[in-house]
Amino acid sequence: MTHYLIKGARPLGGDAVDVLVADGRIAAIGDQLSATGAEVVDAAGLIALPGLVDLHTHLREPGREDAETVETGSRAAALGGFTAVHAMANTDPVADTAGVVEQVWRLGQEAGLVDVVPVGAVTIGLKGERLAELGAMADSAARVRVFSDDGHCVADPALMRRALEYVKAFDGVVAQHAEEPRLTVGAQMHEGERSARLGLTGWPAAAEEAIIARDVLLAEHVGARLHVCHVSTAGSVEILRWAKSRGVQVTAEVTPHHLLLTDACAESYDPVFKVNPPLRTDADVEALRAGLADGTIDAVGTDHAPHAVEDKESEWAQARPGMLGLEQALAVVIETMVEPGRLDWAGVADRMSVRPAAIGRLDGHGRPLAPGEPANLVLVDPAARAAVDPAALASRSRNSPYAGREVPGRIVATFLRGTATVLDGKATR
Numbered sequence: 001m002t003h004y005l006i007k008g009a010r011p012l013g014g015d016a017v018d019v020l021v022a023d024g025r026i027a028a029i030g031d032q033l034s035a036t037g038a039e040v041v042d043a044a045g046l047i048a049l050p051g052l053v054d055l056h057t058h059l060r061e062p063g064r065e066d067a068e069t070v071e072t073g074s075r076a077a078a079l080g081g082f083t084a085v086h087a088m089a090n091t092d093p094v095a096d097t098a099g100v101v102e103q104v105w106r107l108g109q110e111a112g113l114v115d116v117v118p119v120g121a122v123t124i125g126l127k128g129e130r131l132a133e134l135g136a137m138a139d140s141a142a143r144v145r146v147f148s149d150d151g152h153c154v155a156d157p158a159l160m161r162r163a164l165e166y167v168k169a170f171d172g173v174v175a176q177h178a179e180e181p182r183l184t185v186g187a188q189m190h191e192g193e194r195s196a197r198l199g200l201t202g203w204p205a206a207a208e209e210a211i212i213a214r215d216v217l218l219a220e221h222v223g224a225r226l227h228v229c230h231v232s233t234a235g236s237v238e239i240l241r242w243a244k245s246r247g248v249q250v251t252a253e254v255t256p257h258h259l260l261l262t263d264a265c266a267e268s269y270d271p272v273f274k275v276n277p278p279l280r281t282d283a284d285v286e287a288l289r290a291g292l293a294d295g296t297i298d299a300v301g302t303d304h305a306p307h308a309v310e311d312k313e314s315e316w317a318q319a320r321p322g323m324l325g326l327e328q329a330l331a332v333v334i335e336t337m338v339e340p341g342r343l344d345w346a347g348v349a350d351r352m353s354v355r356p357a358a359i360g361r362l363d364g365h366g367r368p369l370a371p372g373e374p375a376n377l378v379l380v381d382p383a384a385r386a387a388v389d390p391a392a393l394a395s396r397s398r399n400s401p402y403a404g405r406e407v408p409g410r411i412v413a414t415f416l417r418g419t420a421t422v423l424d425g426k427a428t429r
């Protein structure tokens with residue numbers, strides 16, 4: 001196994017040091033290290049962070065391998081600086097049995113670019129009617145701890161309560177896609193002044209906030225862990241802040257696109273900006289940034305949602321919701337949080353690695369950059385800026401909302417347990 005001597009990197013933005021990576025671990029950190037036979041990586045000016053962890057990735061395999069596969073999504077993840085991604089359950093067949101989650105887990109191992117951690121469905125077929133075999137998925141080789149019907153809300157409160165009770169037994173967590181379906185029938189974009197003017201059916205903030213309010217009360221009553229996917233409104237942040245102040249075991253994520261973009265994007269009628277939950281207002285974006293900065297929102301989750309051309313390049317109303325996220329997630333966080341001074345590099349490591357790894361109960365990820373730790377790390381050039389070229393993305397799909405946009409932060413290298421999955425900005429396999 002190749003050993004790497006990383007010269008002059010700045011761990012969490014601190015002073016430059018050398019980092020020796022050997023046999024899958026960080027072997028040493030210090031000044032002027034030398035190691036015969038090690039491959040030298042010039043990291044002058046680069047920030048070193050623990051490998052990023054995504055709680056929310058759609059890999060589309062099995063079923064829609066034309067949009068993404070475990071392998072292409074893994075490569076996009078590594079190029080984005082990730083060393084672990086949670087693969088959402090809304091595949092075809094749905095990941096609602098031990099067999100399917102083990103298949104996804106095995107495909108991730110074979111690709112070998114990131115740890116692919118399957119999410120199990122909460123209900124059979126994501127239908128919201130009967131609980132899936134949560135225990136069997138937890139006991140499987142995939143060791144599932146995160147359960148979600150993402151794409152759909154577990155809308156029935158009695159079923160949600162039973163899911164929380166069930167996962168509590170093995171320290172699992174229910175990750176809720178908070179959307180009261182009765183309030184979003186036919187919804188196309190954020191409900192507000194713009195949706196009225198554009199004549200598109202609105203998705204009111206209250207549809208998200210009502211479910212979050214209900215679920216934090218259920219989580220408190222049951223004493224179980226709840227995670228809220230892709231929080232998108234200022235009101236949701238307020239409810240989460242209140243719930244945390246009461247000691248409810250609730251965590252939450254925000255997507256890069258909700259930190260950067262607003263419903264003004266819908267003015268173009270370009271379906272690349274159609275996403276669920278929808279892009280919201282400037283005031284919501286400000287509240288999400290504040291919530292991520294003060295820790296009310298624990299993590300950034302990409303909601304990387306690749307779609308084939310025929311599902312996306314159509315009229316707005318017909319297009320599927322969702323956008324790519326893995327390859328530009330860190331760039332967007334640098335632009336919206338680091339450059340404005342709202343999060344330092346230690347904060348980025350916390351929200352994009354430490355806390356998501358803790359929520360998913362992943363060993364070996366989100367660890368300190370210290371001797372003896374698994375060598376899961378990423379090197380970033382914060383000064384480099386480049387325009388996003390969708391044709392150059394590793395994802396099999398092209399639905400990036402950042403096309404043509406100049407963004408900061410080049411991912412120079414990613415290491416998964418000491419193996420370079422990305423070097424010099426390029427995937428190694």
Ligand code: DOR
Binds near residue numbers: 275306
């Ligand atoms: O925009 C979205 N796309 N939101 C979801 O909840 C699901 C996702 C998908 O699977 O495409």
Ligand code: ZN
Binds near residue numbers: 150177
């Ligand atoms: Zn969702």
